[in-house]
Structure formats: structure tokens, C-alpha cells
Amino acid sequence: MSRKFGLSRRDFLRVSSYAAAGAVAIACVPAEAPTVVEEVAEVDLARRAEFTMGTVPMETAGTFVVNGWGPGTVAVQEQHHAWFAEFYPNMEFQPAPEGGWSSYWETVVVLLAAGEHPDAAMIHFTRTAPFADKGFMLPIDDYIDALPPVDWPDDFHFTAVDNIAYKGKQYGFPIDWAPRAVLINRDIMDPILGDWPPPDDWTYQDLLDLAIEATDTSGEDKTYGLATGHWAIRQWNVTRGFGGHFFNEDVTQANMLEPGTIEAFQYTYDILHTHGVSPSAADLELFGGQFAAFASGNIGMWWTLSDETRSAVEAVGDSFRMGIGPEPVGPNGRFGFEGNVGWFIPSGSNFPEIAYEFMRWNLTDPDQARFMAVNGFGGFPGRKSSGIWNVQEIEQFLPNYGHAAWVLGAESEEHFPLFPEGQEWMPIYAQHMDPLMLEGVGSVEEALEGLSADTNELFDNSVRNL
Missing domain, CATH: 3.40.190.10 (Periplasmic binding protein-like II)
Incomplete structure (x- = not known):
């Protein structure tokens, strides 16, 4: 077919x-x-x-x-x-x-x-x-x-x-x-998962444990258990799953130093750096990005937007068996919608x-x-x-x-907060999070402290608050 x-x-x-x-x-x-x-x-x-x-x-x-x-x-x-x-x-x-x-x-x-x-x-x-x-x-x-x-x-x-x-x-x-999902290379993951499909209630920890077991970077043809990203909207989903927030309810103040927020960013950092289960920024550049890395068979699970599914099915073809799992569940529930x-x-x-x-x-x-x-x-x-x-x-x-x-x-009818300074805020997020998440420079707490301070400065100087 x-x-x-x-x-x-x-x-x-x-x-x-x-x-x-x-x-x-x-x-x-x-x-x-x-x-x-x-x-x-x-x-x-x-x-x-x-x-x-x-x-x-x-x-x-x-x-x-x-x-x-x-x-x-x-x-x-x-x-x-x-x-x-x-x-x-x-x-x-x-x-x-x-x-x-x-x-x-x-x-x-x-x-x-x-x-x-x-x-x-x-x-x-x-x-x-x-x-x-x-x-x-x-x-x-x-x-x-x-x-x-x-x-x-x-x-x-x-x-x-x-x-x-x-x-x-x-x-x-x-x-x-566009909700999020996990695209799966079944040739890599089935021996580890055992039963198929993945359970509806699999958790962030389940995903990480599976990724650790699937990762093998000992040879030239490296296999990584999980590919994901850290950009703001995607990280917001994980943060809500851990019970944290980016902002207060009316989006006039940063709430990025809450325990749940710190835990969520630490989780993503650990995937990208601590456990070595995700390709580095340099590796992804060689692959040609997460999509190409998954389609080439080097990624066990790709945690991404479900709108990548159609093109991934076409690109993978018959080169390996492909599957899909739901957005994992965090301590605060499942927050699967992205945008x-x-x-x-x-x-x-x-x-x-x-x-x-x-x-x-x-x-x-x-x-x-x-x-x-x-x-x-x-x-x-x-x-x-x-x-x-x-x-x-x-x-x-x-x-x-x-x-x-x-x-x-x-399952969740919550979405990333909308606020007038959104376009000015996105580069501020990248300024603090890209060095941490892409290069492993600094600590989660330091990055969040800097992001929180600059976010509050942006809000304080906003025309809606003057």
C-alpha cells in the first residue's frame, strides 16, 4: 500500500x-x-x-x-x-x-x-x-x-x-x-515496551526510563531513545504536567520559580544532557533535524506535534515499523494541546x-x-x-x-497563555534557555531566575501596565 x-x-x-x-x-x-x-x-x-x-x-x-x-x-x-x-x-x-x-x-x-x-x-x-x-x-x-x-x-x-x-x-x-504525541520506531522500542500499544497512562518517568534503555551510542550508527525540544510552547505543556506555571493568572508577573516549574525544566534538561538519551544540537545538525533523525531510524521515540505524523509516515515508508503513543501524563495530569x-x-x-x-x-x-x-x-x-x-x-x-x-x-482544554507582549517575550525566553538546553551551559535555576527577572521587567514596562 x-x-x-x-x-x-x-x-x-x-x-x-x-x-x-x-x-x-x-x-x-x-x-x-x-x-x-x-x-x-x-x-x-x-x-x-x-x-x-x-x-x-x-x-x-x-x-x-x-x-x-x-x-x-x-x-x-x-x-x-x-x-x-x-x-x-x-x-x-x-x-x-x-x-x-x-x-x-x-x-x-x-x-x-x-x-x-x-x-x-x-x-x-x-x-x-x-x-x-x-x-x-x-x-x-x-x-x-x-x-x-x-x-x-x-x-x-x-x-x-x-x-x-x-x-x-x-x-x-x-x-x-494540533495536540502533541510520541511517534515511535517500533523496531527499536517493541523489544523494550513489550506490549503494544503504549498504555494510555504512561508517564514522563516511563518515557525517560524507556529512552535510557533504548539509547546506544557506542557505535558509528547511534541510536537515541528520545528526541524532544525545549521551545517555550512545548515546555509549557511539560511545566503544566508537573503542576508549574510560567505566569500568574492574568499574565502580568512571572511564576517561573515555582517547584513544579523548576522540576519540569530540570526534566527536559536531563533528557537533553544528563542522561544522554537525546541527540545533541551538533548531532541534530548532522542528521538534518529531528524529523530527519527519526525518519532515518536513529530515534526510538520522537516527542513532537502530531501534525508531523503524515509527513513522517511518508518519509519512513517501509524502512521500519512506525507507531504512535499519547502525550505522557505528568504528576498534574496530561496537557497535550500545543497550538x-x-x-x-x-x-x-x-x-x-x-x-x-x-x-x-x-x-x-x-x-x-x-x-x-x-x-x-x-x-x-x-x-x-x-x-x-x-x-x-x-x-x-x-x-x-x-x-x-x-x-x-x-483531555485538557488548557492552552498556552495569550498576552500582548508575547512576541517580545519569545526572544527573551530563547536568550535564557537556548544556552542551557542546547549547549548545557549554566543551571536550570540560574536560567529561570534570569528569565523570570527579564519577564517581569518586560511586563513592568508594558504599555498595559503604565
């Missing part, structure tokens, strides 16, 4: 940029007032009532400009051009030239700050609070009241929905919902009603919702009922996939 899915993970990032309304806008068209032209024939009134609010004439003409990271495939472009052809045939749908993640954020912030707004754009949940706080995003609550997505919000993962909300207002719709992306309407959009209708269609139209789920990148759709299509496809190769990632990943 072929292990090539409809689209690779990279392809889906392109697809999702169109589902979120598009590609990186190198430049936006000048603001224009909507115009209305001659009548359009052959209108399916039932579909129009289902997918539009009826506030914008079908004859409206103009250019609909979109933003995202990376363009979609030709097939996806055709789908979205077809949507406009059906509902607003005089509108030109304008995807922009290809661009990547970094260039998107550099470009879109400049455009939004300058008032050169696209009509719809992608958002990563880490940007929700900063963008909303700066007035870049249009609240969509009134549109939801007028024409809600089918089964909104009950049929959507709370964490994904809440990640695109701020101060009681909804600012967008979730494209995906998601979504789409939003910039506050200066020329066609906000059309933008809302277009984004909602991607969630509500059964054929389109299924297309996005099946051609997703392992990060489940934000809409719960669409997830089964993703599960059915990948479970051809990973029978435990749905239970381990989709079901158990939803």
Missing part, C-alpha cells in the same frame, strides 16, 4: 494558507470601494442562502486580496476561484506570490501597521493577542450571530477556538488543532462580509471541509466532526493514531 498521501505537510501549509484565504501578499492593492455591476444569471438561491449573509450584492465587483505563508496548489487555487465564480463572479480572487513563514510575518505586520490591509489573512495563535491588541484584527462576533458555522462552537475544539479569541471577542476561525493556526479579517478589509463568508465556507461546506481534513498535515481540523476523515486516512498505517493523538490529546 502506498504511503503517499494527497498532499505532504509542506503542501498542506500551502493549502491552509488558501483555506485561510491565501498566500503571502508582497503588496496589497489600493483600497477600493465595492462596485456593483450588471445582474448575474443562474443563481442557486438555496446555496447562496446557505453560504452568504445576503448583505453584499452578488454583482459586487473588486479585487479580493489575501495573505498567508506560501501559496496553495493549483487544485486549491481552482477551488477558491470557483467559490468566487459561484458567489461573487465579478470579484477577482488575488493570491500573491510564494513566500515562507518568516517573510510572511515580516510583511504582514508592515502592511497592517501601514493600513494597507489585505481582505483576509492567516494567523498563528501566538500572534492573536498582539494583533488584536494593536487593532489589526476585526472581531467577527456579529457575523457569527448573523450566519454561524454549522454547529458552532460545540463542534469545534475549545482550545483552537479560544486561541483566536481575545478579551471576550472572537477574532477568527481555527484551521487546525493551531487560523484565519482572520484585517480591520481594514475592503470586503469583510465576503471574507467572513469565504472563511466560513471552508468549515461548513461538506466537500470542502472533508478536502481540508484529508489533505491536512496531521494537525487535526479545528472542527471536531471533520477530524474523523483525517483519522481514517492515517490509521491505515498507524492504527492507534486516532486514540493516541485525537482522543487523548483533547
